[in-house]
Amino acid sequence: MALLPKILMEQRLDAYLELDSLRAQLAAAKSDSTKARLLKSLIFYHIDTGLRDGLDAVSAQAIALAERNGDTELAIYGLLGQAELLSLNGEIKGAEKLVLQAGELAKVSGDPLNIFLTDSAMAVLGPDLGDMLQGLLSMTLATSELPNTARGQRMRMLAHLTLAYIYISVEEVDEMVANYTRALEIASAAHIPLDRETILFNLASTLSDVGEKDLARDYYKGLDIIIEQNGHTEGRYYALYGLAWLAYDEENYQETVRLAKEAIDDFDGDPGFDIEFYDLMAAGHARLGNVDEAHKNRKIVMDMYEAYPDLNYEARTPMTS
Numbered sequence: 122m123a124l125l126p127k128i129l130m131e132q133r134l135d136a137y138l139e140l141d142s143l144r145a146q147l148a149a150a151k152s153d154s155t156k157a158r159l160l161k162s163l164i165f166y167h168i169d170t171g172l173r174d175g176l177d178a179v180s181a182q183a184i185a186l187a188e189r190n191g192d193t194e195l196a197i198y199g200l201l202g203q204a205e206l207l208s209l210n211g212e213i214k215g216a217e218k219l220v221l222q223a224g225e226l227a228k229v230s231g232d233p234l235n236i237f238l239t240d241s242a243m244a245v246l247g248p249d250l251g252d253m254l255q256g257l258l259s260m261t262l263a264t265s266e267l268p269n270t271a272r273g274q275r276m277r278m279l280a281h282l283t284l285a286y287i288y289i290s291v292e293e294v295d296e297m298v299a300n301y302t303r304a305l306e307i308a309s310a311a312h313i314p315l316d317r318e319t320i321l322f323n324l325a326s327t328l329s330d331v332g333e334k335d336l337a338r339d340y341y342k343g344l345d346i347i348i349e350q351n352g353h354t355e356g357r358y359y360a361l362y363g364l365a366w367l368a369y370d371e372e373n374y375q376e377t378v379r380l381a382k383e384a385i386d387d388f389d390g391d392p393g394f395d396i397e398f399y400d401l402m403a404a405g406h407a408r409l410g411n412v413d414e415a416h417k418n419r420k421i422v423m424d425m426y427e428a429y430p431d432l433n434y435e436a437r438t439p440m441t442s
Contacts, residue, residue: 124302124324125343128317131309137353139314140166144175157186157195164202165275168242169282170316173209173391176202193230197223201242211392211429213249220246237263237276241283248290249431260284264303271311278307278315289323292331297324317347322359329366338367358388365401377405392429396422 143166147159160183167176180202187196204219220242227235240263244256263280267273285300301320308315325340341363348356365380381398384390390398403418426432 124298124305125321125340127302127305128320129343129346131305131317132350134308134312134314134317135347135351136166136170136314136316137172137318137351140170140172147179153186153190157183157190157192160186161195161198164198164205166314166316167202168205169279170319171205171209171391173206176206176209180206193226194232194235197226197230197235197239200226201238204242208246208249209391211432213246213431215431217243217246217250234267234272234276237267237280241276241279244283245286248287253287253290256287257284260287274307274311275313278304278311278313281307282315282320285320286323289327292327294324294327294331294333297327318344318351318353318356318359321347322363325363326366329363329370334367334370337363341367355388358384358390358394361388362394362398365398369401369405372408374405374408378402378409381405392425393432396425396429396432399425 140163143159143163147156147163150156150159160179163179164176164183166172167179180199183195183199183202186192187194187199200219200223204216204223207213207219208216220239224236224239224243227239230236240256240259244253244260247253247256260280260283264277264284267277267280281300281304285297285304288296288300301324304315305320307313321340321344325337325344328334328340329337341360344356344360344363348354348360361380361384365377365384368374368376368380378401381401384398385395385402399418399421403415403422406412406414406418
């Protein structure tokens with residue numbers, strides 16, 4: 122795929138480097154207007170990257186500043202930041218409630234870009250809520266209807282990123298590539314940072330699912346290159362997820378267990394991925410004849426599903442008894 126080298130070349134457009142810059146600017150900001158602008162961008166890139174560290178604080182700061190100054194747009198960003206944090210923690214219904222609340226504020230504001238932003242957040246939740254069609258329709262319309270302003274172009278990029286994400290659930294690799302390519306073109310032309318890590322991970326994971334193992338491995342290797350470029354070592358957690366799956370599919374169960382254990386031991390992950398890591402370890406141990414370890418990890422999986430009832434992830438590994 123021609124997309125891989127293009128993404129690796131766009132080091133200047135890295136969302137994690139942008140987050141570092143925005144944090145430094147916010148720490149030095151004096152006026153409320155400057156703080157509001159920076160908080161909106163910070164929350165935007167927290168949502169783009171799915172980075173939970175610091176999201177609670179900036180969302181709370183945004184909501185407090187919005188209440189003090191009557192800034193409806195900032196309040197919307199604050200609510201969407203809180204919704205993203207709930208979603209990352211596996212609380213999908215709670216996230217939906219906050220997105221709907223933000224959507225009501227957006228309608229009151231009358232700003233079509235605010236409305237789009239809340240529509241995008243709902244579209245991302247769509248696959249977990251069992252409704253991806255509405256998100257596909259709203260985001261497809263947005264790609265052509267959003268204004269050609271600086272703010273509009275950032276939202277258009279987000280529309281294409283959201284469409285690519287929705288297409289993951291139906292394993293439409295061509296549609297994913299088309300939308301990620303368009304998002305990268307917009308980002309490059311308008312100098313808008315974007316989350317290159319997630320693009321590579323999503324493509325690699327889907328390629329693996331459809332049987333393109335060698336190409337998937339190339340994309341996971343690309344993910345490691347980006348991590349070296351931006352210093353975001355936590356991104357290794359997601360590379361380990363993909364590599365563990367590839368090892369499992371190749372019946373290398375010792376390597377499966379090793380990679381999954383590395384992810385669990387070395388990183389603060391998120392519930393949806395941790396469940397699959399534990400399920401991989403359970404299945405890997407079962408294949409290796411380690412019955413006690415298989416049972417122990419399978420119990421963790423079941424306990425996590427009980428603790429996070431909103432999660433709808435379907436484990437790809439065989440269920441172990």
